[in-house]
Amino acid sequence: MGRQIRREEALVLAHYYAPAAVQAAADFVGDSFALARKARASEKPVIVFCGVSFMGESAKILCPEKEVYLPVPDARCAMADMASAEEIAGMRARVPDLAVVTYINSSARLKALSDVIVTSSNTVKIVSRLKEKNIYFIPDRNLGAHVSAQLPQKHFYFGRGYCPIHDATTAAEVRAAQAAHPEAPLLAHPECPAEVRAMAAFVGSTEGIISYAEGSGAPAFLIATEEGTLYELRRRCPKKQFFLTRESFVCGDMKKITPAALEAVFRGEGTPVEVPADVAAKAAAALERMLELGA
Ligand code: 13P
Numbered sequence: 001m002g003r004q005i006r007r008e009e010a011l012v013l014a015h016y017y018a019p020a021a022v023q024a025a026a027d028f029v030g031d032s033f034a035l036a037r038k039a040r041a042s043e044k045p046v047i048v049f050c051g052v053s054f055m056g057e058s059a060k061i062l063c064p065e066k067e068v069y070l071p072v073p074d075a076r077c078a079m080a081d082m083a084s085a086e087e088i089a090g091m092r093a094r095v096p097d098l099a100v101v102t103y104i105n106s107s108a109r110l111k112a113l114s115d116v117i118v119t120s121s122n123t124v125k126i127v128s129r130l131k132e133k134n135i136y137f138i139p140d141r142n143l144g145a146h147v148s149a150q151l152p153q154k155h156f157y158f159g160r161g162y163c164p165i166h167d168a169t170t171a172a173e174v175r176a177a178q179a180a181h182p183e184a185p186l187l188a189h190p191e192c193p194a195e196v197r198a199m200a201a202f203v204g205s206t207e208g209i210i211s212y213a214e215g216s217g218a219p220a221f222l223i224a225t226e227e228g229t230l231y232e233l234r235r236r237c238p239k240k241q242f243f244l245t246r247e248s249f250v251c252g253d254m255k256k257i258t259p260a261a262l263e264a265v266f267r268g269e270g271t272p273v274e275v276p277a278d279v280a281a282k283a284a285a286a287l288e289r290m291l292e293l294g295a
């Protein structure tokens with residue numbers, strides 16, 4: 001149980017996949033990279049992070065002096081543990097000149113074993129700046145494959161992880177959506193499978209998708225990412241139309257974060273996020289490197 005928190009002492013952050021009512025209540029809404037930067041730059045003593053657990057953990061690691069709360073601590077990213085310490089140690093022993101590059105959608109324990117953390121909006125930039133030739137990219141095999149195609153000068157080894165929500169969308173679904181809305185280009189998150197990425201006019205992070213739609217002259221778009229993104233798309237582009245590639249494109253864990261759960265944190269019913277000191281120190285180095293190389 002935490003203490004009661006005054007609204008003005010807290011920065012409330014929300015990911016684009018949080019429910020619309022939670023996004024509306026937040027001080028700042030963004031993709032994973034923007035949220036990590038916002039947390040790091042905040043001068044408020046408290047951060048309330050309306051996202052899944054790796055997001056709150058990352059904020060705590062970057063801002064150890066702050067109190068960080070997750071409204072729903074058991075809202076978790078299914079991909080966060082889809083890699084292991086043994087796999088990383090095995091690769092380090094086997095492959096020389098290797099950088100372990102870990103997607104931010106990962107546990108603090110995995111981050112602590114990594115050379116640098118990346119998000120879907122900065123991976124190409126960061127990996128291109130690494131001196132190592134060999135890249136072990138974990139956990140997301142889809143983002144890894146998407147990035148490796150843009151960096152032929154690097155040799156990639158991929159993890160076995162994936163997002164069950166994005167990985168489930170198919171080319172057949174996209175074809176059906178295209179038949180219904182032939183005028184609408186496809187904008188896809190890189191966690192989607194290769195067959196879907198190959199059909200897209202644009203592949204990028206949630207913020208990248210929103211910015212692309214904002215800057216494009218097209219009147220309608222097919223969207224291959226979590227449905228919470230529609231809230232910001234419609235807010236920024238009220239005259240344009242957006243259609244998801246599948247009927248239920250929903251991250252159930254993100255949807256656990258309700259306005260009631262957010263309010264409960266302010267009443268003192270939240271538990272502050274804690275990360276063991278040895279894990280936090282090592283993970284902080286990898287996260288700070290992301291902020292430095294991704295800037
Ligand atoms: P972003 O990097 O676009 O924030 O995506 C995070 C995520 O969880 C995608 O499923």
Ligand code: SF4
Pocket residue numbers: 052076077078079105163164165166191226251253254
């Ligand atoms: Fe994790 Fe997928 Fe949910 Fe994103 S959409 S938080 S990758 S389970």
